Amino acid sequence: MMLTREFDRQMMIDQRQSKASFYMQSTGEEAIACAFHSALREGDMNFPTYRQQGLLVAAGYPLELMMSQVYSNSRDPLRGRQMPVFYSSREYGFFSISGNLATQFVQGVGWAMACALKGTSSIAASWIGDGASNETDFFSALVMASTYRAPVILNIVNNQWAISTSESVARGLAPSFAIRGHGFGIASLRVDGNDFLAVHSVAAWAAERARANMGPTLIEWVTYRAAAHSSSDDPSGYRPADEAQAWPLGDPIERLTTHLLRTGVLDESDVAALRVDVVDEVRVAQIEAQSHGTLKQGPVPSPREIFEDVFKSMPESLASQEREAGY
Amino acid sequence: MVQAIRDAHAVAMERDESVVVFGEDVGYFGGVFRCTQGLQQRFGESRCFDAPITESGIVGAAVGMAAYGLRPCVEIQFADYMYPAYDQIVSEAARLRYRSAGDFSAPLTIRMPVGGGIFGGQTHSQSPEALFTHVAGLTTVIPSNPYDAKGLLIAAIEDDDPVIFLEPKRLYNGPFDGHHDRNLTPWSRHDLSEVPEGYYTVPLGTAARRRSGSDVTVLAYGTMVHVALAAVADTGVDAEVIDLRTLVPLDLTTIIDSVSKTGRCVVVHEATLTSGFGAELAALVQQHAFYYLAAPVERVTGYDTPYPHSQEWAYFPGPERVGKALIRVLET
């Protein structure tokens, strides 16, 4: 969690210095992705939104590669084609992020169905925000998961906001997001997403159910988007500046730290050392990533990359456009 | 241009109580591009409101409201996000009048920002106009300046059939001409930023000549009008630049008059090449002005790939590519 927060903090600064075109932080929500990861095994697949960078960090994906993607530099694994934070890594169980909300939610169900059809014990975890959970693809996912009892965990991250729109608009007359699962006969829970240990145990339980062929679980994680929606957003136009401080579920990092101090697992000097470590780790990765360029300073991926991977093999019509472009 | 769009909403809402405005982040906040700012405060929450994030819900509900007799004007936050609503647009809004033999109709306006140039990658940069022009029953509008944006939007809201209103997002803050490495001139220094107060319309289906010339006709719309003008200035070619303003219905007379005079034609759009609206334009020009043509019709467009992120200026059909095409047709 601390590493994810420090990573976000540094990337946001770099975005402000034009080293990246855009950035999205997960501040205040780190417990969900970071604790959830521990319930997954190799071979499982997340279908995340743009705010689950904590899954990659917790999985040990190299920070400098995440940064290279954010900087769109010459080492960007996605070759400059995607906006910052729209990561993709099959190896680390992180499905390619789409800018179109909710599409991944039902795809995760399909991946889980494929796991079942192949007879593996792997599972999928779909992710969605409170706002995006009103898209048709959300409901299609419930239908498919319910009909086929897919081994999938359907995660709704309710961080209270969808850009400027409060979760109450998305929730409508319902008392919660979790309750929607009941209409489909899907086991559904509503969990304090800022409690690292709660996230951990609920995720482990849902994963076990899925692996035991007991079907899908829907989980509403209650949390708070402490930062702006993105680097393009200024929340002062739509919510009180001190709302985050008033949030009753607190900060997940502080809560876990307090718990570990009280139970004697860590002492103050351990915590201080951890703080230094994460700053160092991010700084080392940043120096490495920046040695491969940043958006405005370059080097950036070649314009020839524009034409690759549209199809597995390039049709002549596109090849002729590439020749004409002359890159 | 943002101001002009806001103003058009306000004028339409003032004149007609049945005009309602909604979409994602549109109400309290006034839209992520601020095009509906102030409307909720002025007209109240039942005339301008936030929608849940469901484009199919937004457009589907707008079809129902419009069929009842309201005039909804809804915003899709980016054109790239209209696909969940596409069924409602294509199978429903566009055909309601036809399939009910005029018993029901869908007088709604669907606004959406289009085009690249903001490092928005493949999901904040698309130009899907051809996906609308290909559909019978839809009117498709795309302004290139504040004056037209206001007049066309009021006309769109007043129109008795569904109108797709595409807003080139690179034009929100100034007449962007594709020279991304230069400072953007603000709209205030552009002739067409002079927007009259109150009510006026720009009729749907009329093109405008932005520059008269004798050697070649450039057909463009939206941002590409400014890019074409920049290319003309950079190359010194005596081109006539036509701003189509409305793609369907198309002002064929203005197009053919111009091409018959110049004998050459270059079509410019940001959208991908294959099956783009340029193909329609090229076909019409060769059909109606074949005997006047001294050179094949050229198209300068986006490449047939998704819109890239960091290479967006290598993708964007800027003044240099347009300029080369102008010179090429003149050499033929």
Ligand SMILES: Cc1ncc(C[n+]2csc(CCOP(=O)(O)OP(=O)(O)O)c2C)c(N)n1
């Ligand atoms: C289909 C679609 N519609 C609209 C958008 C624009 N958009 C991007 S993020 C967002 C808000 C999403 O809120 P939520 O689902 O609560 O996720 P959060 O940002 O809070 O993590 C919107 C409206 C989009 N990306 N895709």
Ligand SMILES: [Mg+2]
């Ligand atoms: Mg949210």
